[in-house]
Amino acid sequence: MYRDISVKLVDVSKSIGTRVLFTGINLVVNAGQCLAITGPNGSGKSTLLKIIAGLNQPTTGTIQIISNNKQFDAEERRACLGLISPEIILYADLTGRENILFFTRLRKIRCNEHQIEGYCQKVGLSIDKDQLVRTYSTGMRQRLKFALMLAMQPLLWLLDEPSSNLDADGKRLIAQMISNGLEQNAAIIIATNEPWEAEHADYKIELA
Amino acid sequence: MPTIRLNLLNCIWAIMMKDGLCEFRTRYAVSALFMFALISLASISMSIGAASLPADLTAALLWVLLFFCAMAGLSRVFVQEEESGTIIALQIYGSGQAVLFGKLLFNILMLLSLTMLIIPLFIIFLNVDIYHWPIFIVVLILGDIGIAAASTITAAVVAKTQGKNALFTVLTFPILLPQFLSSISATAKILMNVKPDISDILFMAVYNVVLMIASSIVFDYLWYD
Numbered sequence: 001m002y003r004d005i006s007v008k009l010v011d012v013s014k015s016i017g018t019r020v021l022f023t024g025i026n027l028v029v030n031a032g033q034c035l036a037i038t039g040p041n042g043s044g045k046s047t048l049l050k051i052i053a054g055l056n057q058p059t060t061g062t063i064q065i066i067s068n069n070k071q072f073d074a075e076e077r078r079a080c081l082g083l084i085s086p087e088i089i090l091y092a093d094l095t096g097r098e099n100i101l102f103f104t105r106l107r108k109i110r111c112n113e114h115q116i117e118g119y120c121q122k123v124g125l126s127i128d129k130d131q132l133v134r135t136y137s138t139g140m141r142q143r144l145k146f147a148l149m150l151a152m153q154p155l156l157w158l159l160d161e162p163s164s165n166l167d168a169d170g171k172r173l174i175a176q177m178i179s180n181g182l183e184q185n186a187a188i189i190i191a192t193n194e195p196w197e198a199e200h201a202d203y204k205i206e207l208a
Numbered sequence: 209m210p211t212i213r214l215n216l217l218n219c220i221w222a223i224m225m226k227d228g229l230c231e232f233r234t235r236y237a238v239s240a241l242f243m244f245a246l247i248s249l250a251s252i253s254m255s256i257g258a259a260s261l262p263a264d265l266t267a268a269l270l271w272v273l274l275f276f277c278a279m280a281g282l283s284r285v286f287v288q289e290e291e292s293g294t295i296i297a298l299q300i301y302g303s304g305q306a307v308l309f310g311k312l313l314f315n316i317l318m319l320l321s322l323t324m325l326i327i328p329l330f331i332i333f334l335n336v337d338i339y340h341w342p343i344f345i346v347v348l349i350l351g352d353i354g355i356a357a358a359s360t361i362t363a364a365v366v367a368k369t370q371g372k373n374a375l376f377t378v379l380t381f382p383i384l385l386p387q388f389l390s391s392i393s394a395t396a397k398i399l400m401n402v403k404p405d406i407s408d409i410l411f412m413a414v415y416n417v418v419l420m421i422a423s424s425i426v427f428d429y430l431w432y433d
Contacts, residue, residue: 053300054432055296055299055300074432075303078299078300078301081300082300083296083300085296087293087296088293088296088297088300089292089293089294089296089297090294090297091226091230091294092292093229093230093233093234094226094229094230098226098229102222102226103297103301105218105219105222106219106222106223106298106301106302106303106306107301108215108218108219132233152301
């Protein structure tokens, strides 16, 4: 396990066509720290998270994920992170349990039934875990993404609007999970417009 | 919490089983492909009546049928992931090579299953005599693997574009043409009660291997932009 993980962005910018989303982003997030990225719609919060996840390339600048003085390559970077985003869609024709089983296998982590039950219970999906995801409400789908995050045990959490579609109980649950993640030394980056989500952050950046 | 690290083969297996399970539950591709094959063969059979077709034409018909079944169904493996939005989760949590070979394996098994359904219909509807069954089976397996390999990599290309299925056919055909001609030639010989040259069979096998190696090299660039 790489417990001393840190994420470093050096002079990162992103343009789409002639439109400049952001420029000169420099930041460091260490294990056990939380960064909130805020800004109006279209300011590039989600794009910045996708760049950190390696799903998009920055126009300029570099993203380094470092652990034990070793810089991760692209594959190691993906293997250490978990992403929760409205753009992440789970398989509608699989059950919640099958989705967790499938994605943990892809991460080369073996999860047994007892563990899956535990993750689903933590996010309040215990009863519905054997239902097809196509029958889930949007809030339940969001909870399933968090169950998957728990199963993955990532060192870097990238959360894009994590409480979207959640009820009050779900929001409390997510707040608790973020606190637990920080206690367990995960590095967490949240893109949000919700003030209460940003409250978890050790520091914030605002994209214009 | 103790975790056990699994190897690449397990990931490939997981992707193939996931695709199989989703297909089993929805039957999007299987039903469409089987109906396409059935209707095509029945139409040809009714058109030609009692007349028998020359062996090379019959062989071409069989492979054109399999090719179009592949065009109609196998392209879905990546396009469906793109359209349903599940591709981002796959990119984040899966390795490119596991995704490629998992989907390739699924396509091979799908096409082989379809072939097993089509061949009896082909024999019945077109009144065909098959000689040299073991060699015929080898030719079918190699030809199916070639079609599945070409379909899988071009489906990955097409999933990243807006052209979708039209582009898929245009891209797949030239990649597949050498394999396609060898399959038709070998099948025509079998239907004429002539054993195909070993060089034909070897060419098909080597072409499949080259296609898979080339796909493996290209795929990571496609998968991670």
